Amino acid sequence: MMQAFTMLTGVAAPLPIANIDTDKIIPARVLRTIVRAGLGKNLFDTLRFDETGAERPDFVLNQPAYRHAEILIAHDNFGCGSSREHAPWALLDFGIRCVIAPSFADIFHNNCFKNGVLPVRLPREICDQLMDDTKLGGNARVTIDLARQVVIRPNGQEISFDVDPFRKHLMLNGLDDIGQTMAHAASIDAYEARKTQDRAWLPAIPVAI
C-alpha cells in the first residue's frame, strides 16, 4: 500500500545539477535485490561516498544541516535514464518524500507517484530561489501542501504548482492504482472479447514455450 502524501514540512537540500540520471541516484550494481526496502544507504552512492566507502564531506546530504532532508531541489531533467523504480525507492528509504525541479524524465516522474514521492515541477528561477532559501540550512523549512498545490517558502510566500488530478487523488489518499483499475474489470473483459476479434492474428504465448 502506498504511503499517502498530504502535507510535508521539512528541510530541503539543494542539488544544483542538471540531468541527474538514475545510475547516479542508485547504481546498477545495487539493484540486485528482491525487496523494496534498504536502498537508502546507496542513494546517490558515487556522489555521497568515495572509492573506500567514506563519506564525501562536500556532498550536500553528508552535511549536518541536510542529513535529514526530506525535500530535494534540483535542476532540469532529474531522473533521466533507466526505468528502475529503485530510484524512488532509494529516495523514500533515505527519507526524501518530495523532489522539486524544473523538469523530470517521464518514467522516473511516473514511478515517483506510485511510491508516495511527490515530484514538483517549478520554473528554474523559482527552483533557484528555493535553493537560496536552503542556505539557511536546517532552519529553512519548506512546506508542500498537495491538497492546495502550493510550496510554502520559509518566508511564508506560497508558490502554486500543477499536478495531474488523478495522480493527486491517488496520492492524497494513498490509493493502490491496481485496485482502481480493477474496479474497471468489466471494461477490460469487454475489451478482451473485442480484441479476440480485432487482433485474431495475434498469437497467444504458450506456457510451454
Place this chain on the structure above:
Amino acid sequence: MADARTLFDKVWDSHVVERLEDGTCILYIDRHLVHEVTSPQAFEGLRAAGRPVHRPDGTIAVVDHNIPTSDRSLPVEEPESRLQIETLEANVAAFGVPYIPVRDVRQGIVHIIGPELGLSLPGTTIVCGDSHTSTHGALGALAFGIGTSEVEHVLATQTLLQKPALNMRVQVDGKLAAGCTAKDIVLAIIGKIGTAGGTGHVIEFAGEAIRALDMAGRMTVCNMSIEAGARAGMIAPDETTFAYIAGRQFAPEGEALDRALAYWRTLPSDEGAHYDRVVNIDVSALVPMVTWGTSPEAVLPITGAVPDPAAEMDTDKRARLERMLDYMGLTAGQKLAEVPVDVVFIGSCTNGRIEDIRAAAHVAKGRHVAEGVRALVVPGSGLVKQQAEAEGLDRILLDAGFEWREAGCSMCLGMNPDRLAPGQRCASTSNRNFEGRQGPGGRTHLLSPAMAAAAAITGHLADVREFA
C-alpha cells in the same frame, strides 16, 4: 485533415480500454516482457494481494541483466545475481508465466529476443520493466519502459493507466556515407535534440535514411529514443518489416499472417497527421560519431576534439563540462581519434544483433586487437550466437584476439561479472555513458560496432572509414 492520425495515434486508439474522466486511459498491453531485475517486487505485490497473473499468454520472461556471459554450464557465482535469477524462476513457475530458461538457445537480452522470436509485432503494445523497451518500436509497435509498480499493474490487469503522449516526428533525410550506421544516426539525433529533447513525446522516425535501414538498424535507432528522453520511438512498418517477421517462431502464419498484413499496412501515419514537434536532420554528410562525456548528448564526429569548457558562456553548462572532462580523464582540445582505450565492448540491446557482429567481424578480419586492449563480443541472444558461429564470425573474431561470449546484457551495465575497473576507458556499442554505468569509475565512449572494432584494433578511438 482533422481525422488524420499518426502511427502512434492509431496504435494508442486501438488499445484504449476506457478513457477516465480526466483523460487518463486504461491502455491494453498485448505483450509484457519480464526480466529478473525489475520483477521480484512486482510478483511479491501480487502474492501479498492474492492476485493471479491476468494474462500469462501475453507475458514472457527471460533472464538477461545478471547472467554471466562465461560458461553457461557453471553456476552463477555472485550470490545477489543468483538470488534474482532463482527468484524469477520460482515466480514464473508459481504464476504460470512462459519462461525461456537460461540454458535454452533462445535465451538472450529481452529486447533482442522479442523481435527475434516474432513476439514483437506491428500495431501491438509492448511493455517491460526496462527503459530500452523502446527498441520494439522499430516494428511499428508502441513499446515503452515501465517501473516495477507498473510491472505489477500489468501482471494483475494486462493494462496500464496512461495519458497519451505528444507526437514528435524526426525526419531523417539523405543517404548515409560508407562507414556510417544507424548508431551514428541516433547519436547525431541525440546530439541535436539533447537527452530531454523527446520528453513527453513519442518519436516517429521517418524519412529516406530510416526507410533504407534494415530492421537491426531501425532497432538501434528506436532503442536509443529513451536516451533522447522520449517515451517511445516508432518506425512505420513496411516491406522490410514484413519480410523480417515472416517465419519467426511466434509470428502469425498462413491466413492469420494475411489478416495481420492487411491491418499492418493501415498503420503508417496519414497524410496531414498532426505532430506537436518536427525535427529535420540530413545525414548525407554524417561522419561516424563517438561520445566524449557522461551523457549521450555529449557526442561529436570522430574527426572532432574534446570541447573546451572555457568557451562555454553559461556557468552551469561550463561546470557540467568541467565535471565531465574530469570524470572522463580528458583534456580540452584533445583529438578524439587519439584517445586510447583499455576495453572494447560489442553487444547490448542496442548493438547485439547478427548484423552488428558481422560489422565488427568485417573490420576485425585479418587484423589483431591492439596489445593491452581487452575486447569482448557478446551476442544479444543464443540464436544470434548460433547464427554468427554458422557464418564463421566467431573464428574471425577469436583469431583477431576478441573474446567470444555467451548472450546477456554483459558490460552495458555493471550488474554481472563483466565490469570496468575504476579509471578504465571503454569503447562501447551500448547506450549509456553515465558515470559508473559500466562499473564504478569506468569511462564509456558510445559508438557503432564497426567503430568499436576499429578502436580494438588500433588501441584508441579511430575513424573506421580509414579501414578500407
